[in-house]
Amino acid sequence: MNYFLTEEQEMIKELAARIADEKIAPVALEYDHEGKFPHDIMQYLAQSDLCGVYIEEKYGGLGGGVFEMALVVEELSRACGGIALAFAGTGLGAFPIILFGSEDQKQKYLPDIASGKKLAAFGLTEADAGSDAAGIRTTAVLDGDSYVLNGTKQWITNGGEADIYTVVACTNRSKGARGFSAFIVEKGTPGFSFGKKEDKMGIRASCTRELIFEDCRIPKENLLAREGMGFIVAMKTLDRTRPGVAAQALGIATGAFNAALKYSRERVQFGQTISSFQAVQHMLADMAIQIEASRCLVYQTCRHVDSGAKDISKESAMAKVMASDTAMKVTVDAVQIMGGYGYMREYPVEKMMRDAKITQIYEGTNQIQRNVIALELIKQASKV
Amino acid sequence: MNVIVCVKQVPGTNEVKMNKETNTIIRESAEAIINPFDEYAIEEGVRIKENTDGSVTVLSMGIPQVADLLRETIAVGVDNAVLLSDKAFAGADSLATAYALSMGVKKIGKYDLIICGKQATDGDTAQVGPSLAEKLGIPHTTYVRKIEQITENYIRCQRMTEDGYEVIEMPLPAVITVVKEINEPRLPSIKGKLKAKKTEVMVYNADDIGADKNLCGLKGSPTQVVKTFVPEHEISGEIIEGTSREQAQKLVQKLMSMQFMTCK
Numbered sequence: 271m272n273y274f275l276t277e278e279q280e281m282i283k284e285l286a287a288r289i290a291d292e293k294i295a296p297v298a299l300e301y302d303h304e305g306k307f308p309h310d311i312m313q314y315l316a317q318s319d320l321c322g323v324y325i326e327e328k329y330g331g332l333g334g335g336v337f338e339m340a341l342v343v344e345e346l347s348r349a350c351g352g353i354a355l356a357f358a359g360t361g362l363g364a365f366p367i368i369l370f371g372s373e374d375q376k377q378k379y380l381p382d383i384a385s386g387k388k389l390a391a392f393g394l395t396e397a398d399a400g401s402d403a404a405g406i407r408t409t410a411v412l413d414g415d416s417y418v419l420n421g422t423k424q425w426i427t428n429g430g431e432a433d434i435y436t437v438v439a440c441t442n443r444s445k446g447a448r449g450f451s452a453f454i455v456e457k458g459t460p461g462f463s464f465g466k467k468e469d470k471m472g473i474r475a476s477c478t479r480e481l482i483f484e485d486c487r488i489p490k491e492n493l494l495a496r497e498g499m500g501f502i503v504a505m506k507t508l509d510r511t512r513p514g515v516a517a518q519a520l521g522i523a524t525g526a527f528n529a530a531l532k533y534s535r536e537r538v539q540f541g542q543t544i545s546s547f548q549a550v551q552h553m554l555a556d557m558a559i560q561i562e563a564s565r566c567l568v569y570q571t572c573r574h575v576d577s578g579a580k581d582i583s584k585e586s587a588m589a590k591v592m593a594s595d596t597a598m599k600v601t602v603d604a605v606q607i608m609g610g611y612g613y614m615r616e617y618p619v620e621k622m623m624r625d626a627k628i629t630q631i632y633e634g635t636n637q638i639q640r641n642v643i644a645l646e647l648i649k650q651a652s653k654v
Numbered sequence: 655m656n657v658i659v660c661v662k663q664v665p666g667t668n669e670v671k672m673n674k675e676t677n678t679i680i681r682e683s684a685e686a687i688i689n690p691f692d693e694y695a696i697e698e699g700v701r702i703k704e705n706t707d708g709s710v711t712v713l714s715m716g717i718p719q720v721a722d723l724l725r726e727t728i729a730v731g732v733d734n735a736v737l738l739s740d741k742a743f744a745g746a747d748s749l750a751t752a753y754a755l756s757m758g759v760k761k762i763g764k765y766d767l768i769i770c771g772k773q774a775t776d777g778d779t780a781q782v783g784p785s786l787a788e789k790l791g792i793p794h795t796t797y798v799r800k801i802e803q804i805t806e807n808y809i810r811c812q813r814m815t816e817d818g819y820e821v822i823e824m825p826l827p828a829v830i831t832v833v834k835e836i837n838e839p840r841l842p843s844i845k846g847k848l849k850a851k852k853t854e855v856m857v858y859n860a861d862d863i864g865a866d867k868n869l870c871g872l873k874g875s876p877t878q879v880v881k882t883f884v885p886e887h888e889i890s891g892e893i894i895e896g897t898s899r900e901q902a903q904k905l906v907q908k909l910m911s912m913q914f915m916t917c918k
């Protein structure tokens with residue numbers, strides 16, 4: 271299907287696809303089995319200018335937006351959803367600065383992210399605050415020219431590997447979510463350390479760690495926006511990065527579908543290729559329908575977000591739910607089509623099925639996304 | 655340091671179509687790519703430029719469409735692209751090609767080093783690099799796997815041999831041909847691709863470079879290809895069955911009966 275991408279978007283997609291096929295696909299299984307972080311792959315992205323596709327040109331980027339970011343994530347995820355997350359997780363850490371950073375903050379942090387010199391991460395979740403992000407307990411107390419942070423963030427993508435962290439903490443507990451503030455914390459700041467690397471079901475090339483703050487003192491200038499804006503910073507960021515998770519899901523689904531289609535034309539049983547069985551054909555057709563429908567929604571949502579539209583929460587949630595549910599279903603079916611071979615670790619679809627699951631969980635579970643969508647629908651209906 | 659990299663367009667697939675009359679490759683039909691060995695030459699040229707300041711110019715002799723391939727090299731760091739294109743160049747063998755390229759090099763003017771791939775994947779002769787050096791009257795080294803040092807006056811490089819390597823030092827300007835062990839060619843960058851789109855490839859004909867047409871193309875080619883054919887391989891295999899022990903026994907018997915092995 272022709273999605274009428276601009277010439278530059280085509281270039282971005284092609285180059286990301288080349289990196290996926292030439293550099294990621296050959297090592298994806300190894301990185302997954304060994305839980306190896308893809309710094310080397312990030313170097314290829316950096317050399318190709320892809321690290322900064324969503325960053326303004328004056329900070330060294332290519333001046334694109336969420337769509338360009340999603341195109342890269344989708345292509346990389348076709349080969350490995352875990353490796354793609356080093357890039358996507360950096361986007362999640364960078365968007366608070368892109369959206370709410372002061373000129374000084376942008377000049378200080380964005381060029382290194384755009385050039386690929388530094389990775390970023392985003393820390394909101396805590397042990398007792400997942401879906402209910404308003405339950406975070408990490409505190410930031412103003413003391414002279416600095417804020418002092420205390421608390422622990424849990425399951426932070428790129429934790430330990432990134433240099434730049436955007437973190438949400440309470441500056442005024444009595445105000446609840448209105449008392450949250452967002453900060454930029456640099457790796458190496460005294461009092462800032464990392465917990466152990468989590469042992470995960472999938473996206474094993476991605477690194478997930480705790481961020482531990484013990485009397486961690488950061489300069490006052492590292493406050494993003496104003497005190498009390500932290501929850502808004504987080505929500506507006508996630509509205510823009512959820513299409514990225516959707517793109518990750520879309521890439522994983524596409525990778526699994528391609529593998530299953532290829533296999534079905536090679537595997538012979540009962541004297542014929544299994545692609546000649548209608549039961550298999552219909553599965554392939556359904557997989558393709560769901561993938562294409564997801565791609566339509568994801569791409570159009572990206573365009574909607576990049577147009578500067580104000581109401582984007584519902585759309586971005588829809589894209590994320592649709593693409594991630596599709597990825598889960600398609601990867602399970604890909605394993606089914608490949609039978610016992612699909613279940614073996616030597617073949618990529620086993621990994622893709624494990625990788626797909628996370629897209630239904632993080633950046634807001636699909637249940638929470640449906641809550642968001644429904645509340646918005648009801649709100650809109652009540653206005654009429 | 656100014657580097658010229660000579661590149662050739664070759665068919666991207668293995669299905670090479672031949673012109674039965676001239677016995678040369680029909681280049682218009684197949685999907686065209688840059689000779690893979692030349693990619694290493696380009697990368698090495700760009701690295702030298704980055705370390706020493708200067709420029710890299712790619713030079714090719716070929717049909718007008720080659721301009722598009724040359725333009726793509728801008729995306730990996732090349733500065734200028736020059737294409738020699740003229741009906742008079744058609745049907746050139748390696749000598750006539752080297753002659754045309756040498757005239758192109760003279761037209762470009764200032765250069766310190768010329769880099770070529772070790773050979774082209776279509777013709778596989780590996781002759782153009784050395785012939786070009788002869789035409790220009792400068793030294794050359796083939797099969798370079800590493801440049802140890804390069805200064806304004808000389809280059810010291812490792813030349814790959816069958817059982818190791820030799821270290822060769824030559825005065826500049828000189829020609830080297832490179833093997834794939836020399837580097838890992840970089841991927842293009844988006845900014846490079848955008849720049850490539852705007853870059854104009856200089857196209858010269860035989861007159862522009864002052865070439866003697868009698869030395870160009872089919873006319874200037876002493877090589878006359880009488881016949882080309884795809885050799886037929888008759889490989890018949892035999893699979894030895896049984897347990898590993900049985901297989902080994904049968905294999906030894908076979909090798910002895912064929913007198914590849916004797917038993918003492």
Ligand SMILES: Cc1cc2nc3c(=O)[nH]c(=O)nc-3n(C[C@H](O)[C@H](O)[C@H](O)COP(=O)(O)OP(=O)(O)OC[C@H]3O[C@@H](n4cnc5c(N)ncnc54)[C@H](O)[C@@H]3O)c2cc1C
Pocket residue numbers: 359391392393394395399400401402424425426427428470478628631632633634635636637638641
């Ligand atoms: C690999 C990985 C990487 C991550 N990376 C990051 C990161 O970089 N930064 C970051 O801040 N966080 C990160 N997270 C955290 C992630 O966003 C949370 O896991 C997610 O938001 C869900 O929170 P939870 O795991 O605590 O689940 P819970 O909130 O405990 O949910 C458990 C179940 O209850 C359901 N549920 C909860 N509340 C409701 C409700 N109101 N209505 C209906 N159902 C409900 C959920 O849908 C879910 O099925 C990461 C998590 C993982 C696993």
